[in-house]
Structure formats: C-alpha cells, structure tokens
Amino acid sequence: MQSAGGGKQNFDDLPSTFAIVGTIVHSTELSTITVIENGVLHVADGKIVSVGSGGDAPEGVTTVRLTSNQFLMPGLIDSHIHAPQYPNMGLGYDKTLLDWLDTYTYPMETKYSDVEFAQTVYRKIVERTLQCGTTTACYFTTIHPETALLLAQEAAAQGQRALVGKVCMNVNAPDNYTETTEQSVTSTQQFVQDVANLGCDLVKPVITPRFAISCDMELMTKLGKLAQQNNLHVQSHISENEGEVQTVAEMYPNCANYAEVYDKAGLLTSKTVMAHGVLLKPEEVALLKERGTSISHCPTSNINLRSGVCPVRTLLQSGLTVGLGTDVSGGSTESLLDVMRSALSVSVQKGFDDSSQQPLSYKEVFYLATMGGANALSMGNEVGCFKAGMHFDALVVDLNAGPGTVVFEDLPLKPLEMVQKFIYCGDDRNITAVFVEGRELKATAAADVRQFD
C-alpha cells in the first residue's frame, strides 16, 4: 500500500470509518466485471457508505491508497464446504461418492464426538479459508451438536461470516454415526437456538439434512417444517452421482425424481442451496427455479470423485442461481480461487462434448464466486458486491505479492488483466487483506485470537 497525502500505509488498526482509494472491481451480473479506476470506497461501522470514482476520499476520513498492482474486490463466497472433512483433503480419490462416504468420510466424521479434535480442525479450517479470502462460508459439520456449535463459535471468534449446519442422518448410516429421527430434530432445534444465543450477527444456522439417502421422508419433512416456520436457511446435496440418483429413485418410488423428494419434504425454498446438480433433469431444474432454490457448483469435487460435470451453462440459462463450492474434502482445495480455475477448466471440457455448454469466462467465474455465491445463499442484498448499505466484505489483491503473478516493470497491467492474472495464476499470497464487516482479518487469522465467549 502506498501512503499519499493523509493516507495510511496499511490496514492495521483501521478505525471503524475509513476509505480505500484505488482500482475497485466487482460484478453485479454474469459476464460483466465493473471496473472503477481511481475509485473510492467509504466504509463506516462495517457497512459501505458509498462507492464512487474520482479518487477523492471524504475529508477527514482515514484513507488507504492501493498501489497500481493492487485492486479491491468483494470477498469470496464458498457455498458448500464440509469443515470436518478437512483432514481428509487430498486423500481417497480412488473411490466414487457412495463408497467414498463409507470408506473415508463417515469414519472421519465420527471423530467429531471428540471436542478437542473438533476444536483443532474447526479453528484451522476457519483460519485457512479466511487466508484464502473466503469471507462467507456455508458449512456442513457432523451429527454431533456440541461440536457443531464449536464451528459456529470459531467463525464468530475469527470474524468470518458463516452459515453453519448440524448434519442430520437417520438411515443408511453407520451404526456408530447415526441418529434417531427424534434425536436429529431435537438436536437441530437446540443447535438453532444455541447459534442464536451466540449473539453474533455474522453466524447463522442452516438446516442440514445430509441427503435423501441418509434421511427418511419423516425426518426431512420435520426439518422442512422447522426451516419454513423459522425462515431458516437450508442446505443439502442433489444429483451428484449416478449411483446416488439410482438409490434415491429406489428409496422414493412415489417421487418422479430426486428434486421432488426434497420438494415433498418442503425443503426446496428460496433459502435453500443444493450442492452439485450434476445430473438434474430438465423438469428438476424447472422445479428448483420455481422454488427459488440454488445450486452450489463444486467442480474439483466432481472431478476427484468422478461424479460427472455439472452443466453450469444450462443451469444459468434456465435461470437458476449458481454459486461455487470447495466441497472439502470431495474437493481437494479450501481455496475458492482454485475452484474458480477448476470451474473454468471443466466448463471448457464440457464444451468439447456438448456444444450447448459454451465455456465459462473468467468474468463469469468471478461473478459466481462473489455475487453468484451471495445470491445462492440468499444473501445477495447484504454481500457479494459493493453498494451503499451492504456489508463491507472485501479482499485487497496484490499482484506483486504472489509468486505466480509477477508483474514486470516494463509491462504494467490494465485492471482487467490484473483480474485475469489473479484468477488464472494467483493464490492466497496475493490476498493481502481480508475484510469481513469492515474488519481486517488476514493478519490476525493465523494468530490465536479468542475474543468470543
């Protein structure tokens, strides 16, 4: 950061009111990135007061001036991540979904009855996703309500915006990793209350039936009712893998398709996000659209588990809201930037075999990782882009701070070239500041800061 006039050199100890001056980029619609050169973004008490151009910060306001190799962008939004699977990341990609769950995932998730272990992993995943620029995450935990709450506390303590769900599963689960319907509903109700009691506006509960294979219709219906009566967020999985789709069809012969199973349970709402949607039929896409339910596209996971490739272009053209998800640990990265690259890659390949699947552009994955993710989590009025009144969740990206994005002196980059280099070649080292609700977290994210009780 450069100091100029009365400007500040860095983001340490910024007051609650400040301004950032420099190149500002954000996206409010698919395919378009808005660049504000010499922009000014004014923040007070965590909210955006104004966004404009002209480079003049409001008088008397502490101002940070970005360098010519830096830009400000909205924080990344991970619309699907399994926090407890973090230790398994990078392992077990010799199996496909249902075998992978039995062999790797369930045995790992059973360990989260251990409070100390859960605390260690949950602290680390929140730290690490913050370092990677994830300002909002939509988390699965496990069936254990007491440790699920630890993740909510951890997000609150570290200052990450989060939806946190206690996982529900009462059928087709291992003997040592299952609940009764009663246990599942009661502990979910308690979990919702416990998260509310944290009193942290950043963190909210999300109703989390794992998927239609591990919850029966009775449980799903009760969870649907709970969500609708309390206007709660909902998350689950849909149509990730052929074996899964087949099993769901066998389990629910009275439902025309997978989406209808969830719909009958009342789980398809405008606050619902479903992971994957690789194999959705046109009538299912239409139903999701009608309900306002979103899809979290998780390309690294779809590849690692050999699930298939989500027809993202079709979903978008059908009017569905789509965000991106790391899907740790089916996904092999906790960085949404890696997922953006993976989304580009799989879309190119999808296009080779299906000409209706025009590959995604870097502008489109930028949108999906920010505004698209916010919309997918029904938070598009609060975060995802820069508008007066919205929360200030943002990243400072520095091209010269990452080894893969070196800018040569003789060849200065234009703003959209900086964005391209960051998306194609950047990593967490390029993200030099991470703001959630106006608070800079990257410097402290790695430290053991415990202020929440």
Add this chain to the structure above:
Amino acid sequence: MQSAGGGKQNFDDLPSTFAIVGTIVHSTELSTITVIENGVLHVADGKIVSVGSGGDAPEGVTTVRLTSNQFLMPGLIDSHIHAPQYPNMGLGYDKTLLDWLDTYTYPMETKYSDVEFAQTVYRKIVERTLQCGTTTACYFTTIHPETALLLAQEAAAQGQRALVGKVCMNVNAPDNYTETTEQSVTSTQQFVQDVANLGCDLVKPVITPRFAISCDMELMTKLGKLAQQNNLHVQSHISENEGEVQTVAEMYPNCANYAEVYDKAGLLTSKTVMAHGVLLKPEEVALLKERGTSISHCPTSNINLRSGVCPVRTLLQSGLTVGLGTDVSGGSTESLLDVMRSALSVSVQKGFDDSSQQPLSYKEVFYLATMGGANALSMGNEVGCFKAGMHFDALVVDLNAGPGTVVFEDLPLKPLEMVQKFIYCGDDRNITAVFVEGRELKATAAADVRQFD
C-alpha cells in the same frame, strides 16, 4: 529437518558428500510409486552413490534426517516451456491457438531483441521454476540468438538442468519477427556452439523449429540434418489444435499427415520431444513410436486455448513416451505440480466421454512428472529416479510447510498419503529443498547469485 546423532539440521552448506535419511519415494514405471521407508540416499559430487533402506547413513558422512512429515522425491521435469511468454501467463485465453499466437505471443516474443528485458524475464523464470521444483526444463526462447543464450547462461548460473532452444521460423510469421532460412540455420549453428562454449554440463542446446506452419520444408530439413549430424535434442509442436492441423495439411499436400511432415524433414528422432499431440491419428502415433519420439502433455494449455484434450491413456498404451509440460504461457502455471493436478482433472473428464480413456491416477502423474519427463527428454539414464550413478536431482517435500497440506497431530499420514496430499493440495511452499546435481538451490534461487561468466 531433525538433527539426530551426528546429523545436520538443514541443507545449507552441505559438503559434496552427504546422505539423506528418511522416507524416499520415486517411480521407475507407470502406475507404481516405490516407497523406501527409513531410506538412506548417499550422494557424492552430485551423483547418487547408493539408495537403500535401514536408516543407517554411511559412517562419517554428513547426514540430514527428514522429519516424519517430509519425504524425498526426484525433481520435477518440465518437458515444454516457453520462457519468453512468462509475462503473458494468465492473459489472453479468449483466443484459440493461431489467433492467440498472432495477438499475444508473437508481439511479446518480438520484445526479446531487448537484452535487458530478456535478462529480467529469463532470470525470473529460472528462479521461479526452481522454487516450484523444476530441476530440468526444456525451454523455447525466441528467434533472437543473443538473448536465447542469456537463458542458457541463466540456467547455468542458477544451477538448473536445462535444454534451451533458439526458435526457428521463416514463414507465416510477422514481418518484424521472422528469419530467412539462412539466418535461421546459421544462428542455430552458432547458438549450439555458444551453449557448448558455456562449458556447463547442466545446459544443452535443443534444435527448435517452432512448428510446421512457421518453418518451411527446406528449413526443417536443414535443422533435421543439423540435429542428426550432431546428435542434438529436438523439440517442436504437433497436432495441438484443429485449425493448426488443417493448415499443415494444406501447406504440405504431399505428406499423409502432420507427423509425416516432420519425418520427411528428419526431425523425428529418439531425441525429439513434440508438445501436445492432442489430435494425433493412429498412424501418426505408430510413426512417432517407431522413431522413438516423445510427447509432452500440456493439459493446462490445452484447456486455456480450448485446443482439446490429449488422449494420454491411448498414447501410453501405444508405447509412446510421455512427459508433462507447463507450456507457459498457453499454460497458466509455471509449476509442474499444478500441471500434474491438471493432468488428473482432464483425464477424468476425458474418461466421461471415452471409456477407453481410463483416468490417470496420482501415481501415474507422479511418474509422468519425473521418470516420464526424463524419458521424454531422452535423459532417463541420468535423471528422473534414484539409482546409483544417476545425477542427484531431488526435492524435499514437507507437508507441514504448505498451508494446504496441514497434517493434524492425531492423524499422521502414511508415505503414500503424504504423496497424495502433496499432489492434490500442495504448492511450492511444500518444496523446502531443491537439489540439482547434488547442489541445494531453493534458498539461493530467489537471491541474485551470479557466479557464471
């Protein structure tokens, strides 16, 4: 690194004879990774003296003991990289090959008549690829012989093993970026001599006709003769993109296919590596095999430029030698580790649409990035795995040194799990030591060490 007994704590200032004790992994055949637990690798004067197990270092030899989260593996081999295109990395993926060359690549490459600019970029790309664990690189430069030599000097100075080629192109090239046949041949001969005069065993010249579109048959034939008479390495491109294949067919109506063009010119030798091979016909694969010519698979480039996906499984089953290439800047990464992941990803997707294309495994990409690359560059007797008498080109990988590969105390990893985590989730931060010819380079790679004259 742990010190134990008379062991050393780190790799700084190791003498010319030393031993490394710990987990050693390498691959001498596709699909197999050999793990030597409690292994001992003994090095003297840059060469491997012995590799064994049992954990006892030779008496009196300076010994470095790896921690339980570290392993030793062969250095990565980048069999196709365009050094001068480094500043363009991450830019220009809105075009396919031939338009991309005209719009982005040729304008960038013309800049390399500027010695200062060339020096800056070439120094940086050698530094950076070393940091990423590339112990051997097969480089394209530009048509400019004087700056091409700078790259050879830079590799020698920094201690990277390299093949360096002065690019030849005499037709279908921009007016300000072309040569006469005479210029091309003469400057290539001079370049070969200049590289020999460096007197550095690590760096060798490679005859480099850009591709059959930008060289006519007369030039290619002369280059083929030069290569065969002097037993030189050869590199070029083949069958990357449909437009290219079509243009070659039109330019050379008397040749049955693309491979035959190069064969008529005498360019298909057992020391030739051809980049891409996305669209090779079976008879071309057979011809390459007969000639002992190899393919450098460059998946990130193939995706970025929407070229197609190389049928690697078919090539391997046909008996071709295949290595991996970053293909900077069609490729968007200088890290071969990223390319290994990309090779996994595209192979999975290729398999969705063509059941003969069984996806690659992490073991197979490990092989391709090490032994496969060495074989592709006809250096398989010298580098690529650990055997007595071979050069000691190696990496120390530390799982706990990279933020994406964190190992939790309660969950120690087995050797092959460490390898998986590194391949799927690691980055250059995990590579804590890089050896070429027994000399550790990572610590000094970023510094401005100029000892070569």
